[in-house]
Amino acid sequence: MASNIYDYAYELEKALKNSQEYTTLQARYEEVRKDPAAKQLFDQFRNIQMKLQEKQMTGQNISQNDVQEAxxxxxxxxxxxxxxxxxxxxxxxxxxxxxxxxxxxxxxxxLYGRMSQ
Structure with a gap:
């Protein structure tokens, strides 16, 4: 039996890895990874998403070209x-x-809900 919150967190990690959601995600990712055209397109899409998130987080303007590309x-x-x-x-x-x-x-x-009452 888990003895502290970190033990519970590691148990939760194991449960997530064994969940239907994760095993489905893993299988779908493998299907994309094994298809070179799909993998390239997916990587391009993820890179554009990360670029836009980085700009947003650093306060940079997102240009109309960025939006159009995405x-x-x-x-x-x-x-x-x-x-x-x-x-x-x-x-x-x-x-x-x-x-x-x-x-x-x-x-x-x-806890905080009780404090505001």
């Missing part, structure tokens, strides 16, 4: 069924993680 690649990505399935699996994993985060944060929400 929209163009996104439109192409939406036509690739393997990438669409991967993105759907990513979304399901994200939903699961958000739900877990709500559960984990519940004690603090309750």
């Amino acid at each position: 929209q163009n690649v996104a439109a192409i990505v939406q036509q690739n069924p393997k990438i669409v399935q991967l993105m759907d699996a990513e979304q399901q994993m994200s939903i699961a993680i958000n739900e877990l985060n709500k559960i984990i944060m519940k004690p603090l929400d309750e």
